Amino acid sequence: GSTPTTGSSCSKTWKVGLVTDVGKLSDKSFNFDSYKGVQDAQADSSLCVQGRAIESSVESDYPKNIGQFVDQKYDMIVTVGFKLGDATIKAAKANPNIKFVMVDYGDFTDNPTPSNLVGLLFKEDQPGFLAGALAGLLTKSNVIGAVAGLQTVPPVVHYVQGYENGAKYTNPKVKVLKIYQPESGAKDFNDPDWGKQQATTFFGQGADIIFGVGGNTGNGGLLAAKEKGKMCIGVDVDQYVSYPDVDSCLITSAEKHLDKAVKTAITTMVQGSFKSGLLTFEMANDGVGLAPYHDFDSKISADVKAKIADVQAKLKAGSITTGVTS
């Protein structure tokens, strides 16, 4: 759906451009979800947004693709993934009239943040922790697994470590099997078959819950759980909606609302409330969380639900930490 919905009520069409990293839009992960935020904003006729994306194929494309939007006088440019960090900061400094949104990057520590740049940072360890806490309570075998994307991508690691710590928090006896996908170019975040086989291996080791973290690769893990009648936990978005094929095994999803965050950033611009700096999405501001239990709502005991609500409250309040340092 690329036709801009410029209704008559729009005095100005806000042009929002998104630049992917080399993972491309089809990754069912960072790029896909971020662009969904742009598309959602476009679909929202009250915002008068027209969104476009450019996919990068090599690293040196990043500055250039950002430049394409700059040249077209876009109002806002969204860059996805920490790999575009350097290029984004540089472009932001050079183009103070354009708003920049950086997804998954918050490394402004030694740079003064340009006033037109906002970084979206997610505490993935928190929903990971919560998902782990749930898994720890629901596992019957005391073995759970996580099938993850690249270890070199920090959010992936945050999710997994949070998951592991969360599970041990509610169930000290639990054993967590985890595997990260080996780097291989085209298959990064895009190898569901591999993810599926890893999950199957974990079932052989007694696991009964799989957390799939890492785009299509993680989705493979979910699929395996569905086929083998095990439980599974989705990631990033409520996968009950985004990946209905596996709804029957999905107990919940560890959510980081990339799409909502991106849409929020766009909305602040449209409404004139854009603020630069770091937007941290965490439990405390409901920026991350756990998706509904959906089909499992009736199968999960009230006791478990209460415990999870308790953990969530404590994370919110900061009275417990996930033990994950980023």
Next chain:
Amino acid sequence: MAAAWRGRVVTTVLVPLVSVVCGFLVGAIAIVAAGADPLVAYGALFAGAFTNHNALAETLVSTTPYLGLGLAVALGFRAGLFNIGAEGQFYIGSLAGTFVAYSIHGLPPVLEVPLGLIAGMAGGALWASIAGGLKARFGAHEVITTIMLNYVSFLVASYLVDTKGLMLAPDVSTPRTPDVDPSAVLPVILAGSRLHVGFILALLAVPVVWFLIERTTIGFRLRAVGFSQGAARAAGISVGRTIVLTMALSGALAGFAGIVEVLGVNYHMTDTVAAGYGFDAIAVALLARSNPWGVLPAAFLFGALHNGAGFMQLETQISSDLISIVQASVIIFVAAPVIVGWLFRLRRAPAETVHITQREVDAPVT
């Protein structure tokens, strides 16, 4: 004589030109099938490649690696070697050059830049020599070995860049090597753009490679081996050494392309491997009909396509994979000039088919 000359013009200019046009026509069909207007799409492609702000400079930036890589593959073709490994050599060359460039400090640019370049070329050369050596010593077909070595090189790159204590920069949030010193950087030659000295170097590589092939004894040796290993051997030319040398030269050019990309554009390397340069390089060399001068327009075309693709996607939201369709179609028409001949009734066009695979497979040379 005049007829022969005209024949040459037809094969070296007209056939590639018509092929490019045909390739775009096929691409247009795909665009229509994908629900967009080919005129709009190609208009955007053109604008993105040439007329937008800085577009031409960016096209030249994209052209730069294709020059080195296209020359690398073309050089191999001339010796009858099918180097599918340009991509791997590109990475290994980048790694070696980057390592040297960020490790050295305090030297003036006139020293540091050449050291980086030399290390990059040496890395590519060594990596390519593996395939060359295996062919010379054991008769292992270079197509298979270079394909396999490509994958190995990706994994080597990922290992080196992702591992603490190796090439991973300390205190960075993304896996990448440290940045090279400013004194190792190839300076920008067009203010306000990213166009850097590396482009000039890559341009200069064209006549250098041409001279090497056509005017030097090395080039003669290489062509003799490419045409007839048996005759070359009987004339006392060491086929094995020539194969290794050719692969090394080819790899050096690919490594050159890699390190120039680092020193001119990125200043560091990441573990991200998704370029597909190796295949593009073959396409460039085929389009150039293995002639170094032909690499010039061919690389320019590929640079323009690569650069224009972004704006085309911006305007039409067609996947940039469309470029692959155009490229593949162009190669089809170049490699099968018969089709062009039919289409345009250039019946007299003495468009011989491109032949790369060796005429004779000799026993391993010891």
Next chain:
Amino acid sequence: MTDFLSQLDPVSLLSITLITATPLVLAAMGGMMCERSGVVNIALEGIMLTGAFIGYGVAFFTHSVWIGLAAAIVSGMLIATLHAVLSISFLVDQIVSGMVINILAVGITGVFYRTYLESATTVGPGTFPHWDVPVLSAIPVIGPIFFQNQFVTYAMLILIFVVHFILFRTVWGLRTRACGEHPRAAETAGINVYFVRYVNVIASGALAGLGGAYFSLQQIGNFLPNMTGGRGYIALAAMIFGKWTPLGAFAASLLFSGSDQVGSRLQSVFHVPIPLQFLGMIPYVLTIIVVAGAMGRAVAPAAVGIPYKKG
């Protein structure tokens, strides 16, 4: 010890190895039919990708994985026909032609995935059902490995024997091998070399197309750009490693996919800190060693790669 065994879980290891070897074996046998008749096929990757895409696309719109399967095979045959036309009739260098198809496949699947499938978030057509073979599937060890699979894996297992039989026991196989070794001799024996090569190239497309269906219709129930991820090249390696025989290719594929699985297990179950990159190199390095003749020279059909010109 028992702990080690239960951690190793050999039955599941072997079962997964067999499953993940499926597309490798199929594509390798496709490459084999092709190369045995004298045509190099480095287009396996592109053919599989096309098969995966078309198979899924058709299944998506018809709601039938079986129609999708047929489409995957037919599309593989069609794109292989392009390889045949270019390399046999137009005498295009076979490696160039194969490479073109790989690039083309990325382009076509990428563009049309974006246009027609990417935003579809409804439930897909699903995957082939799991079929347990009565009686046999109950055998310990053997049963779970061989007789509790899905269609493409069963087809692969059967096709190993079919292809072996065709190549080495039938008239067609003899003629195929003749065309790959000495096409001129075959022609003087009254064989239409072009016909034999065309049919074999197209057959290779059918096999690789079926291999493509493994990805989208057997394992995932979805299509993703580039989802074959270079397995076509590993299949090529398996074909060489297996010395151009179906059983050899089967063994090589098991070795490659097995090393992959063992590598993962070392990380996830045994926590052995071997960098995964090194394990990932195994198939490629093994292939290089084999091509270099260290494990007995792999002898390709003599005429493979050389376009045949009549007269």
Next chain:
Amino acid sequence: MDLDVSWRQVHALLGENGAGKSTLMNVVYGLLRPDAGEISFDGQRVEIRSPLDAIRLGIGMVHQHFMLIPPLTVAENIVLGHEIANRGVIDLAGASSRVHELSQRFGLDVNPRERIADLSVGTQQRVEILKALYRGARLLILDEPTAVLTPQEIDGLFAIVRALVAEGNAVIFITHKLAEVAQIADVITVMRRGQVVATTTPKESSSADLARMMVGRPVLLRVEKKPAEPGARSLAVEDLVVLDDRRHVAVDKVNLEVRAGEIVGIAGVEGNGQNELVEAIMGLRPMKGGRVLLEGHEIGRATTRSRLHRGLGLIPPDRHRMGVVLELSVADNLVLDDYDRPPFARWLVRQFSAIREYAERLIKTFDIRVQNPEQPVSSLSGGNQQKLVVARQLGTLPKVLIASQPTRGVDVGSIEFIHRQIVSERDRGLAVLLVSSELDEVLSLADRVAVIYRGHIVAVIDAKDADRERVGLLMAGAA
């Protein structure tokens, strides 16, 4: 052109190399399409579009270069294309017994289960003939069938040919050897440059007549030369052992010496180790044992390049594979051995004016017919290509020349020229090792004749004492 072949006859087709004999027969066998004209068979006009059409008519052909598939068995090769099969599945047992039966009937002794790669050339030829008979051939075309046979094997073949004709078949027998024609032919057609110049019989025309018809002018069938005046030992081979590609011993403890000013000819049926011997002497193939001495210096470890520079010269047996680079220019080919030495190169840069000057000189001296030195060698006729190879070797004034099949595939005029060059260089002190499968060439050119059989030099005979019969027997291993 016209050609009439009758049943129960051996029809010899005679002509120089390149006269068009093979081309004509390829048309008859459906491998090539005629541009004009027609073919009748058994009085019917027929159109032969493919070998299959030819086979259906009962035409069989044994090609000059055998059409056998080395890794397949005899039976598989014979039945290929006409398999005995049961619903697509080959009946190899049935095929074997069919082959056995046929080989019994015509006295063609072969084992159907053996792989072609393991057979001798003579046996392979029998397989080829069986192949044709298996397909029901009534007209059998034999394209230069004797080129690879010993005189004794030739007699065996002739017996088979006569048996075939006696059964009512017809045989077209292609050759350019006059003696064979007299022995076997009932009718002779002589071709020259693609045209029939005469149809005659052995009784009507003598060998000299036939030779004149072939070439278009009287030919000297013998080489004129003075007796040799051998000097010092130039090339010596001691206890040389060389392996072939399959790692079998191809040259077995060979001792040989060639003195300055003499021509030593090596006679032997092809495939008895000649190529391996030559390649080992040139450093193109590793030696397994023994020594090679050039003017008393051991060169066994030297590279080909340094051997060439030290005064060895080579005319390789296979012009297209080893002699010339077809795609390069005449000038480039003339400096192929010395392209990187002064004056043809300074440092790494080639010196084109020096190369051209040198090339023009050689072209004139060796009478190479070219338009200009820059034209590619592929545009030269075979004879001129061979003259180019000879010019390149002799142009560097070597001390020893290894001439392997120096006149193969070359027209008579060029043969004369090349022979004269070799002899005159000998007279100036060149040592020549001549390897040829043409016994006549060896006998007429050599001063001493060495006979090679299965990798052994079985005899070295002075040219005066060497007669066809004796050498032929030695070549067959009857020592």
